[in-house]
Amino acid sequence: MEFFKYNKRNILILFTVVILVVVFIFANYRYGSLWNADDDGGEIPYRAVRNSQSIFKPAARKATQSIVDKTLDNTGYLRWKRCREELDILIEEADILSGRESEVLVALSLPPQEGMVALYKREGRGLKYFGRIPNLLPVIGISTLNNACLDSQLIIAEQRHDEMLGSFFNAGYRDIFLWRDGHFDRVLGLLTDYNAYWNQAWDGVKEDAHWLWLNQTSEVEYADKGETVRIKYIQSLLQSIVTDSDSIPDQKDFSVRYYRMVKEDYKWNSDWGLYILGEYTDGLTGKRVALLEDYRTNVSSFIRGTGFEMVKVIEEDGEIQIIPAGRLE
Numbered sequence: 001m002e003f004f005k006y007n008k009r010n011i012l013i014l015f016t017v018v019i020l021v022v023v024f025i026f027a028n029y030r031y032g033s034l035w036n037a038d039d040d041g042g043e044i045p046y047r048a049v050r051n052s053q054s055i056f057k058p059a060a061r062k063a064t065q066s067i068v069d070k071t072l073d074n075t076g077y078l079r080w081k082r083c084r085e086e087l088d089i090l091i092e093e094a095d096i097l098s099g100r101e102s103e104v105l106v107a108l109s110l111p112p113q114e115g116m117v118a119l120y121k122r123e124g125r126g127l128k129y130f131g132r133i134p135n136l137l138p139v140i141g142i143s144t145l146n147n148a149c150l151d152s153q154l155i156i157a158e159q160r161h162d163e164m165l166g167s168f169f170n171a172g173y174r175d176i177f178l179w180r181d182g183h184f185d186r187v188l189g190l191l192t193d194y195n196a197y198w199n200q201a202w203d204g205v206k207e208d209a210h211w212l213w214l215n216q217t218s219e220v221e222y223a224d225k226g227e228t229v230r231i232k233y234i235q236s237l238l239q240s241i242v243t244d245s246d247s248i249p250d251q252k253d254f255s256v257r258y259y260r261m262v263k264e265d266y267k268w269n270s271d272w273g274l275y276i277l278g279e280y281t282d283g284l285t286g287k288r289v290a291l292l293e294d295y296r297t298n299v300s301s302f303i304r305g306t307g308f309e310m311v312k313v314i315e316e317d318g319e320i321q322i323i324p325a326g327r328l329e
Contacts (some may be wrong), residue, residue, distance in 0.1 A: 006182075006226075014029070018288075027137070028233075030221055040293075042069050042218060043127060043128055043129070044066075044067055044071075044102075044104075044120060044126065044127040044129075045126055045127070046124075046125050046126060046127055047125070047128075048063045048066060048127075048329070049063075049067070049091060049093065049104055049127070049193065050254050051230045052064045052067060052091055055154055056093055056131055057144040061076065061319065064089060064091070065084075067089075067091065067106060068084060068087060068089060068106075068108065069081070069084070069197070071108060071118045071129075071175065072084070072108070074118060074129040074132075075116060075118050075129075075132045075134075077108070077116065077261070077277035078218070080110055083110065086110060086111075087108050087110055088108070088109040088110075088111065088138060088139075089106070089107070089108060089109075090105075090106070090107040090139060090140075090142055091104065091105070091106055091107075092104070092105045092107075092142045092143075093105075094142075094143075094144045094155075095117070095144070095153060095154075096132075096144060096152055096153045096155065096179065097121065097152050097179060098151050098152055101121075101122040101123070102122055103119060103120060103121050103122060103130070104119075104120040104122065104127055105117055105118070105120075105142050105155065106118045106120065106143055107136075107139040107157070108139075109136075109138035109139050109140075110138070111138045111162065112138065112161065112163060113137065113138070113161065114137070114138065115136035115137050115138045115139040115157075115159060116132055116133060116134050116135070116136055116139075117132065117133040117136065117139060117142065117155070117157055118131075118132045118133075119131050119132065119133075119155075119179070119206070125304055131179065131182070131183060131184060132184075133155070133157065133177055133184045136157060136159055136175070137159035137160065137161045137173060138159060138160055138161070138162075139157055139158065139159055139234075139318070140153065140158050140159065140160045141156075141158035142156070142157060142158075142224075143155075143156045143158075144156065145176065145222055145226050145326075146225070146226050147225070147226035147227060147268055148224075148225035148227060148252065149226075149227060149268055149270055150178065152179055152302075154176050154177065154178055154187070154196060154226070155177045156174060156175070156176050156177075156182070156286050157174075157175050157176075157177065158172070158173070158174050158192075159172070159174075159175065160172055160173075160175040161173070168196065168198065168248065169195065169196045169199040170193075170194075171191060171193060171194045171195070171196050171322055172191075172192040172193035172194070173189065173191055173192060174187075174189075174190045174192050174220060174321075175188070175189045175190070175192065176188040176229070176275065177215075178273075179183075180273070183271070184324075185265050187273065188229060188266055188274065188275040190218075190220070190229075190230075190231060191216075191298075191299075192216075192218040192220065192297050193216060193217055193218060194214065194215065194216040195213070195214070195215055196213070196214045197211060197212070197213050198211070198212055198247050199211050199212075199245075200212065201244075207243075207244070208243045208244065209239045209243055209247055210239045210243055211239070211240035211242075211245065211254075212238070212239055213237070213238040213239075213240075213254050214236075214237055214299060214300070214302060214303070215235070215236050215237075215238060216233055216234065216235045216236075216299040217233070217234045218231055218232060218233050218234070219232045220229070226268070227267065227268040229265070229266040229275055230263070230264075230265050230266075231263070231264050231265075231266070232261065233261065233262040233263075233264075233293075233297070233299070234259075234261055234263070235259070235260050235261075235262060235299045235302065236253060236256050236257075236258060236259045236260075236302075237256075237257050237258040237302040237303075238254040238256050238257060239254065239255060239257050239260075240253055240254050240255075241253050241254065241255055248251055258302050262297045264277060264294070264297065265277075269290065272290045272314070273312070274290065274292070276290040276291055276292060277290075277291040277292070277293075277294060278290070278291045279291075280313070280328040280329060281328075281329045282315075282323065282327050282328070282329075283301070283326075283327045283328070283329045284293055284323075284327050287315050287316070288316055289313040289315055289316075289321075289328075290313060290314050290316065291311055291313055291328065292312045292313060292314055292320070293311065293312040294311050294325070295308045295309075295310045295311060295322075295325075296308050296309060296310075296311075296325060309324060309326070310322050310323065310324060310325060310327050311323060311324075311325045313328075
């Protein structure tokens with residue numbers, strides 16, 4: 001009986017090993033070669049995107065790295081190749097352009113200050129490079145937004161700028177892009193979250209120097225079938241309870257000095273092709289303008305001695321200006 005048990009155990013072990021070998025051979029066959037070395041034209045096999053999500057980690061890493069290399073070539077970000085191990089990568093499928101097949105977005109980021117998104121259009125078994133969104137901050141999320149006024153989906157790129165190690169600052173951004181006339185246009189840019197710290201000692205305070213913390217959080221809602229972007233900001237200026245500290249105190253050691261809530265609605269305007277806060281006339285020039293940003297509600301307006309009675313507007317010829325808010329009629 002003991003001999004029988006021993007053999008049975010060995011048979012189970014052998015069977016398991018055989019299964020693993022078969023799985024390994026299958027994985028190597030299926031995922032080992034993503035495209036031929038002589039392939040050109042910037043295309044990526046659609047299978048590579050699927051492989052990047054494989055449960056077989058070596059295969060997933062190989063597929064992902066191949067997508068990264070091809071994307072760096074397609075977008076011209078060749079200088080990133082020497083630090084490709086440091087890149088953050090996001091790969092998302094989405095229905096963006098009007099057509100029968102979906103598109104693929106590849107976001108590459110080099111923290112703490114650079115990011116970009118590449119768009120690939122699926123054509124049969126391949127992905128054809130279509131365009132890019134350059135000059136972004138590190139991308140931490142990609143999603144799409146349907147707007148009832150548009151035929152194609154909008155792309156939402158969430159970004160994070162983190163300079164806490166050197167500048168005691170970090171911020172979150174949400175930019176919305178539209179593929180139009182062969183390139184991406186930014187149709188809305190939002191500063192969503194914000195944290196900045198500074199020490200009064202840096203301003204010459206000799207004793208009882210406090211840390212100050214400028215903070216903003218936000219909630220973003222998409223309404224009216226995508227035609228409205230509604231945002232609520234919670235803004236505060238806090239001061240540390242402890243003084244004469246060389247390092248930033250814990251959050252519990254801050255008390256609120258100023259606080260407010262700001263709500264803004266950005267409406268899609270087909271004439272301008274943008275999300276805007278409203279249409280006005282510039283009282284100085286008599287020109288029609290669209291309001292893009294109201295600096296009077298910016299979190300930085302909490303800083304004493306700094307004037308923020310300014311707004312950002314765009315004219316009908318596309319020129320963007322920052323003007324006094326009092327000129328809007």
